[in-house]
Amino acid sequence: MAEKWSFLQDQDVLDFNRDIERYHLGPLWHAIPDLMKHQPEPHAQAYLWKYSLLEKKLMEATQIFTPDRGGERRAIYLQNPGLNYRKPWGWASTTQTLYAAVQLILPGETAPSHRHVQNALRFVMEGEGAYTIVQGERIFMERGDFLTTPNGFWHGHGHPGTKPMIWMDCLDIPTIYFLGGTFFDPYPERLQEPEVPDNYSAQRYEGGMVRPISDRYPKKAPLAAYKWKRTHEALEGLSRFEPDPYDGYAVEYINPSTGETACPTIASWMQKLPKGFHTKAHRHTHASIYHVFEGSGYTIINGVRFDWEKGDFFVVPNWAWHEHVAEEDSYLFSTNDLPILEKFGLEREEAFENNNGHQTVTGEFTPVLG
Amino acid sequence: MAEKWSFLQDQDVLDFNRDIERYHLGPLWHAIPDLMKHQPEPHAQAYLWKYSLLEKKLMEATQIFTPDRGGERRAIYLQNPGLNYRKPWGWASTTQTLYAAVQLILPGETAPSHRHVQNALRFVMEGEGAYTIVQGERIFMERGDFLTTPNGFWHGHGHPGTKPMIWMDCLDIPTIYFLGGTFFDPYPERLQEPEVPDNYSAQRYEGGMVRPISDRYPKKAPLAAYKWKRTHEALEGLSRFEPDPYDGYAVEYINPSTGETACPTIASWMQKLPKGFHTKAHRHTHASIYHVFEGSGYTIINGVRFDWEKGDFFVVPNWAWHEHVAEEDSYLFSTNDLPILEKFGLEREEAFENNNGHQTVTGEFTPVLG
């Protein structure tokens, strides 16, 4: 390669670039090696955020972001250090395509109803008593619950309970922003009124792989909330058999009317790694955001060890080698952009062949505690 | 109409028909009123079979059909009286498109493994201890379980238990026969050997609307057996809300990797009708076969009352007005050919508008007891 591209630094070539740039023209022969990589070289980096830090900053944020002051949500999102270059035009996102955030709502507060073309999902981390209202369904949230609000669904939150409530948000904000097709509408009132009984859809899906016959034709989100109790049962059943060498025991939340992933653009998985389980390393073109729901252990990403414990978040960028080790029974909730990459035929996966599938650890990540 | 078609009986017209018939030609102008009805006029009729009769004949069949005598299955199927005209070329089926049968297997017996392009499903009515082996998965069956063996899947049965076992079979035999594309293969040995742990797939789907990530791409039947316990939980959840005016509380078994109905050509529903519930009447182009899993009541089909109790079977033909009345809490399992009609854009539905949605009863069906 070097040979092939050395001419790009010749003076006459650089001069030509400068010349045509004045006319808003660029040399494709120079852009090609920069933009059409032989394999993915994402700007996004592997990174880990400690829950202690996130919780501390969320609590401080209660002084900054107050419902009466305006604004939509009290949420702090995770900025990928490798994506800081995007700040001039916006904000550093968590992966190339997704935003992950932690949101805090205090008893007595509400977060206004709105809708947008961005797809969103929610995973409940701490607390109880708060509800969300999605398209007229009020849903009381409990730790471990997974919720989705696809493109165009009204949603707002309220908290009649007694303790602070914290959840993870994940949205495809950077993708939609990149495509340039954003639409956002505030709801006429502060909060939409419930139009069906509380926790309606979760109760309509309390059993096995059956659906109400009225949901037999494609719907965006016939099931708005997936209760932890049920997801946990699923993992218990799966755990009676051999684990997947790369993912242990992992399930995907689905849309029961289409069989597709629950949120149109973001795949959401919950995986169980039994104490002592060490996955084999692989890499794929989609990127993942992990939240440690339970347990502790570490993940080796491109040779660097990231230790994690309950509440932490970490990112595995596109095409990064990664393997997990659980030091106690662990449950990892994760979101990824596989559904987006599949739309473009870009998904590829590769197993780490050497050393029986295990990377050599070349370094350790030191978390910032704040 | 009469006017328009009267000429078809004129002597010269009849003579012409006879003449061209010798050359294997027919008058389309005459076939049109016979075959292109203004609305469905199925040959299939409404009919009901008592369980006492079915059980009696199955027991007698143990003398006739013995595994050592040859043959594939000890199953007696339901012949629709309206479809007797088909006997010259085959057998009267249960509806235009489907076969429903009751199958009995005795302790110690086996039914040989085979595969065919016909799609099949099974609903367990009585007994316990028998198993089926579907594509190398041995599944022990219990009352209320639903199982599916799609096009091309090996399946055979065995019974190490102690009591006779009875289940309902439903297949698309008449449809595949009509289309003329049948293929059938016996398995090299009497029974296929298990290749995965017993009851594997049901245990992989023990929780809510999540699936093992390895099943995220379309599979024919990632879940082979749907346990009654789970289906019952689903109906309990659904029952907290308003019933559907036509179907009460009804769920459809789905393929979790596609969101489609569990069996490619046959929709399978389980519905709960609370004691005293009286549905409104409607009709649709698809035909249904009902099995009374629990309870008692009656169904009014085109004005005729069909009383049913636990174990009975009855048919609602295409485009027949029908409404159900439950005299105790009842569970009706049913299969229908909606997936087939949808492939041809033929599904239509119509509500019975008069008399607040209720038909006038003009007669009663008298069951044959044998």
Next chain:
Amino acid sequence: MAEKWSFLQDQDVLDFNRDIERYHLGPLWHAIPDLMKHQPEPHAQAYLWKYSLLEKKLMEATQIFTPDRGGERRAIYLQNPGLNYRKPWGWASTTQTLYAAVQLILPGETAPSHRHVQNALRFVMEGEGAYTIVQGERIFMERGDFLTTPNGFWHGHGHPGTKPMIWMDCLDIPTIYFLGGTFFDPYPERLQEPEVPDNYSAQRYEGGMVRPISDRYPKKAPLAAYKWKRTHEALEGLSRFEPDPYDGYAVEYINPSTGETACPTIASWMQKLPKGFHTKAHRHTHASIYHVFEGSGYTIINGVRFDWEKGDFFVVPNWAWHEHVAEEDSYLFSTNDLPILEKFGLEREEAFENNNGHQTVTGEFTPVLG
């Protein structure tokens, strides 16, 4: 097999059959060998109809079927000798699933507008000057044109011209009748009035593989008429290369908004066989109806030679070995039920391996001339 099924003829078994038949029950163990064949054994037979016969009978039919006498269409359809058993319940169709007919309209006549759920297509054989009105588009037909009127489209015909006009009709009448979902509506007036310019859609598709941008989303039939001139050009282009060993130079008419076959349930092909070309033999689960548009030659079907010339029709049933020989440059228009078999995953194909792909001729078909 014999062994395995011999017990079906035992007296006690036959007695049992007779006994349960009284209760509208049947022995599945006996139906299985009759209906679930190891490979397709269609009732439909290979057969050939001479054009001289068809034309003669159509002319005679002008005395029988007169517009003022009532009825819908002056069309004589082809009855497959193997399907005569269906007459008790209807009419013998041309293949298991399709009807093929020849229709004659005289100058000054009209055929009333109607619509139905059956899908229909038309291929123009002789004459000129007649038009069809499909969903408000009046289309003047010329020899070699292909037209389609899918499920639910209004269509009627008129003939302001000077010479009798004859075309082939093909419909999925037997399939829809079997499924039991027929709907048919006469148009309020004798003929629907044109709502767009004459020959509108064909002119909107006069060029290459481009479509009006308004047709970018799925439509049932954005293009109603495919002109012979264009289809002929396509075959000329294709003929510059190697022919397909089984089909020579063959093209399929497509729906330009979906890429699917032009008529939802019936594939329509036009193939060119250069003088002297001899295809290899193969068989497939779909059945075909051939019309000799130009040329002469013969087709060997399951060892029997069927000689054909311009205007003739012949049937190749499901799973029948067949190969074509062209004695002059020949154009064969054909329709088949591949789209129907594909909906059920039933399509299979097999090459004739022996004797360099050629069957041994064991007999000749003698046409009935009338």
Next chain:
Amino acid sequence: MAEKWSFLQDQDVLDFNRDIERYHLGPLWHAIPDLMKHQPEPHAQAYLWKYSLLEKKLMEATQIFTPDRGGERRAIYLQNPGLNYRKPWGWASTTQTLYAAVQLILPGETAPSHRHVQNALRFVMEGEGAYTIVQGERIFMERGDFLTTPNGFWHGHGHPGTKPMIWMDCLDIPTIYFLGGTFFDPYPERLQEPEVPDNYSAQRYEGGMVRPISDRYPKKAPLAAYKWKRTHEALEGLSRFEPDPYDGYAVEYINPSTGETACPTIASWMQKLPKGFHTKAHRHTHASIYHVFEGSGYTIINGVRFDWEKGDFFVVPNWAWHEHVAEEDSYLFSTNDLPILEKFGLEREEAFENNNGHQTVTGEFTPVLG
């Protein structure tokens, strides 16, 4: 809004932002108004490049980019002035999602074969005699031809002719780069050898809406080159009727095996605007790149008049009001990202209601001539 967001500038809020930024955290409440716009506010701007400028720079580039010097293609691409902010991380693209470029190849030159996951298409502007080799098919290109090389197809160019050849390239480079899933492979030799006859696929599709039966199942690009002669015929046919008020007479290049747009991620349209035709204004979420193939006129984009003549290029960004006026019979070739926006359910369209659908001209664009 102002009210609602004013707190974002309060000192304590800004201090908090700075504080958490140290930990790679960001305030979602601040990102929301920046990134989740109430309607699209693309960075991309309307802009126009004169052909005289492009041709001049391409000729100068022959001194800079010489095959023996290395590099892949002698192409100069169009940089959207509004997207200069992207330069820190790459290059300013033509629209948010696409690259458009002009490529020049001289007699005797070759451009090496390579493949990549980016989708590409080509529209021939000037010259003759050059060929491209796409997946082993050598295609000689003529003015007005449209060619496509989807994701993963090998392609390279050669020029045995006598005059310089120029074409437009359009690729989804920025989209794939954003998603982070790039793969690129050089071909083992300089140029792939032809494996089929020259201009094979175009000759296989010389007729109407029919396809070779071997292409009936989905293929990425069964037709690699769409000849201008055929596209022109299509526009002539369409031109006999009423023009579309927004697009005149416009056709889309399609993949004949799927009915989808010819290039998976980029829609390609050719439209004819008769002399004097003035379209109505509308806007949509997809963005377009126009190339003036023939004629002259102007386009009003968000009130600004852009005059164009043969060879020019101009961009209509997402959600920009636009209307065209043709001063002579004009043919506009355009590409857009509608297929990408549709994958995310983001496409919306709006008609300009006031002033009979016409904008008020508030300014004129002054082209840079160089």
